[in-house]
Amino acid sequence: APDSRLLTVEREGRIVACCQLEHRGDHAYFGMFAVSPALQGAGLGRAVIAEAERQARESWGVTEMHMTVITVREDLIAWYERRGYRRTGRTTPFPYGDERFGIPQRDDLAFELLVKELVRPSYGVRPLTP
Numbered sequence: 001a002p003d004s005r006l007l008t009v010e011r012e013g014r015i016v017a018c019c020q021l022e023h024r025g026d027h028a029y030f031g032m033f034a035v036s037p038a039l040q041g042a043g044l045g046r047a048v049i050a051e052a053e054r055q056a057r058e059s060w061g062v063t064e065m066h067m068t069v070i071t072v073r074e075d076l077i078a079w080y081e082r083r084g085y086r087r088t089g090r091t092t093p094f095p096y097g098d099e100r101f102g103i104p105q106r107d108d109l110a111f112e113l114l115v116k117e118l119v120r121p122s123y124g125v126r127p128l129t130p
Contacts (some may be wrong), residue, residue, distance in 0.1 A: 003060075005014035006032075007052055009044065017044050021052050027115075028065040049083060057118045063117055068092065068111035077114070085114040 003023035010016045016039055020032035030052055035045045056062050069077050071091060081087070094109035095101050 005055070007048065007055070009048060011039075017048050017114055019048055019052050021056060023056070023060045023062065024066070026062060027066050028052075028060060028062045028118075030056075030065050030077050032068075033114040045079075046083070050056070053116070053118055057120065063118055065112050065116045069114055070094070071112045072106075072108065079115055083116070085116045088113045 001022070005021050007019050007021060008047065009017040016036040018032065018034055019030060022029040022031070030049070033045075033048070035048070052066055056065055065085075067080070067085070071077075077087065090113040091110040092113075094104065094111065096104060096107075096109075
């Protein structure tokens with residue numbers, strides 16, 4: 001789609017991380033995020049999300065990034081919170097019966113909206129003082 005892009009990271013000819021970024025008016029949506037399990041914990045995910053935020057800010061001029069996360073994924077939500085995302089408490093039901101989202105193993109799933117304000121980096125510029 002014209003207002004969407006797929007970011008990928010390649011190593012030795014293989015895609016090892018990816019995310020989908022979509023312009024949605026006043027914000028961007030971050031989704032389809034994956035990092036190879038063998039490379040998790042080494043900072044690659046942090047770099048991918050930072051690049052997605054930078055591109056959303058610079059390409060589309062948006063001031064917020066939105067994403068949805070399955071509510072029972074507390075460790076994952078905590079990881080996003082450490083990167084500046086905040087829980088909104090706004091949930092949407094899990095699409096049971098739609099196998100594009102996988103085959104759920106439990107019946108209490110829902111998505112929660114997480115939001116982060118995107119600010120331009122200051123690059124160490126200090127305000128002038130008289």
